[in-house]
Amino acid sequence: MKGVLILPSQTNEEPQREQELRQAALELFARKGYHNTKISEVVKAAGVSQGTFYWYFDGKEQMAIRLVENGRDKLVEVIEQGYRKHAGSVDDMVNSSANLLTNLFEFANENRNLMAFLLIKGQGADPKVRSAVSEVWIAFEEAFKKNVLRAIELGMLPQFTDVSLRVNILVSLITGVLTKWLFGPLHDVDYEPVYTAAQIAEETARFEFRGLLG
Amino acid sequence: MKGVLILPSQTNEEPQREQELRQAALELFARKGYHNTKISEVVKAAGVSQGTFYWYFDGKEQMAIRLVENGRDKLVEVIEQGYRKHAGSVDDMVNSSANLLTNLFEFANENRNLMAFLLIKGQGADPKVRSAVSEVWIAFEEAFKKNVLRAIELGMLPQFTDVSLRVNILVSLITGVLTKWLFGPLHDVDYEPVYTAAQIAEETARFEFRGLLG
Amino acid sequence: MKGVLILPSQTNEEPQREQELRQAALELFARKGYHNTKISEVVKAAGVSQGTFYWYFDGKEQMAIRLVENGRDKLVEVIEQGYRKHAGSVDDMVNSSANLLTNLFEFANENRNLMAFLLIKGQGADPKVRSAVSEVWIAFEEAFKKNVLRAIELGMLPQFTDVSLRVNILVSLITGVLTKWLFGPLHDVDYEPVYTAAQIAEETARFEFRGLLG
């Protein structure tokens, strides 16, 4: 993961202008959606001229794709840290799932614009961008599947007939909860989560393993 | 300006043309999203002229809102049929939840275009349309909450500290599963569900009450 | 001049529908101008259907022209009543000019919509309509010229080197005063004249013959 702090000596190779443009675009995409965001607005927010945008990016679409792909890598990294080394009790499992989710939810809350675009607004974009967004969630699900298969391998979860379906449901649950927690019922980027990441993660993990009755 | 009088001999209340336009628009919105759907495409698909669209609708935005509001009413109706009259066992509860979900999933599959717009593409539209879509899911959650409160009242579910949160998680689960089941990982309108509505409903209901471990 | 009162027995040959359409159109043209008035508004105001308009008129333009030509005839008639039979003193002349102007101003105030279109809004219409309006004022000036020539013939006015120029100036004065008196500085159709027709006529007539110093 690239550093976010800019050193005074400007050693990191990514030009500052590009960063500013990325950030401005992500915020606007998150708030207003892809089509309702004009390049003219992005460059104004970044404080550069129209032409400069086209020096750093091939165009609006390509930029959005780069934004998405960058987000995917950071997201997958978070989940892969939940990969189990050893077996443990059921409570261990619930706890470690809660930990993973806490990390995920905290990351998400620290990258609200990215998540808003990936979870909500990205589907309003053009086909290529939509594909890139879909691939994020496929990679996300894949990362979760690895974790679940590992838990089965370690005898911590029963041998499901259809692991994919279970993972599918699991990921649906997580993205669903995540979306509502982050953005509320109205999908508002400025919504402030009412629970802490740890709280919602614990509740979700409990539901994950034990359902409404547990 | 549109005539409101219905001739007695006319059984279907809605003019043919308007229906065709609605259907064409919904299909295109579902497939390509709001902004990538041009009015010119809608009218071509419906086989009418550009001006005819504006005879039946005030504009693109207003039409989308009407589409969404119409969908909301139909959707809520499905859920409200799951309201419990009497208490029962846990298996009863799982079964009846599975029944409700089966109805919901079947309805969704019979209205794929509507669901694609409500679940996925609607967020890419303009503010007013997005609001209307958000309201659909608020109404949806409200309807579910009524059912859950009723189950608690009948002693079938424990007295949760935070009912709203539980319902929230529940609805997240359901919409998440529904989206993936209907449109697959790539959010493809032409995706064909691999499980029947009853199968996915049963699996979801089990997860709902018992989680991964159940 | 055709009667304005509709007899109960409907003896006048002009269909009522046509009258209603004319009146509605004139009011809208006067208020909003030619291009800002839609046929759909005219027919709604007249309480008939869109198609009916085209039974009575060939189109929007032709209708406007008919409106204008009808107005011209009525207007010229008023001025021609000021034609002198006998000579008289200067005061006679001022008085009889004031009388003529009083008649004109009263007529104008009773036909505010017509005058608004002729004096103000007509110039915003299409070429043919504009021509028709211009012709009204040519006819108007012609009628005045006849009166002035007659006054010269009777020795009541000096033998101008350039009668046309004098009449020109005279008519400019009259239409200018008329416009401001009827519609105020903002050209508002709903403006209420602050002076009576007789007052403004007398003042104008005095200015006409004696100028600011008189």
Place this chain on the structure above:
Amino acid sequence: MKGVLILPSQTNEEPQREQELRQAALELFARKGYHNTKISEVVKAAGVSQGTFYWYFDGKEQMAIRLVENGRDKLVEVIEQGYRKHAGSVDDMVNSSANLLTNLFEFANENRNLMAFLLIKGQGADPKVRSAVSEVWIAFEEAFKKNVLRAIELGMLPQFTDVSLRVNILVSLITGVLTKWLFGPLHDVDYEPVYTAAQIAEETARFEFRGLLG
């Protein structure tokens, strides 16, 4: 978005393109009226692309208003130069009025398109533009009123009971004469005045002070 900085070496403050567009628009508005002038015609006449228009102006209406306000300032400036310093004889007064009118008429003839829009065609435009035009004539009348009050103050004109009414009549006379002199009876932009500015000004001034009998 438009640059505000003027390079030191650039003497004329207004970008060339904007000037060309203004001029083209004014000519077309004057000839064909507001609604019959299409933006596509304006840009073609100015030799730029459609988009360029919207770089310099917010839209058709806003441009028309800017045109009108610019014209108002220039017009008022002409009249204010007629403000009297000292008293004088009646002949002085007639002469200096003739001088003022000569200036006005010359200015008008050098800005025929502007005057055609202000005097004739502007009333066919949209409400906001019409308001702007009306305000021009209010400012115009105000400027004249100042001059008349000054003449009364200097004892050169009698103490009228109703100065506003007199000024009103005076301005009606002047705009009326001006319109006919510039554009003839048919309101033709290509009409060539038959009298010189000085001739018509003198004639008007005489009429102004002495009327038809003078």
Place this chain on the structure above:
DNA sequence: AATGAATGAGTTTTCATTCAT
């Protein structure tokens, strides 16, 4: 690297007019 004026294809919307009934 950076600017910002210029482009023009594409979009929604309007509205006078037509025509089957």
Place this chain on the structure above:
DNA sequence: TATGAATGAAAACTCATTCAT
């Protein structure tokens, strides 16, 4: 005569992209 749904040719305006400087 009368209706009102249907038409389609424009019109204003947008905005991603280009390019001379």
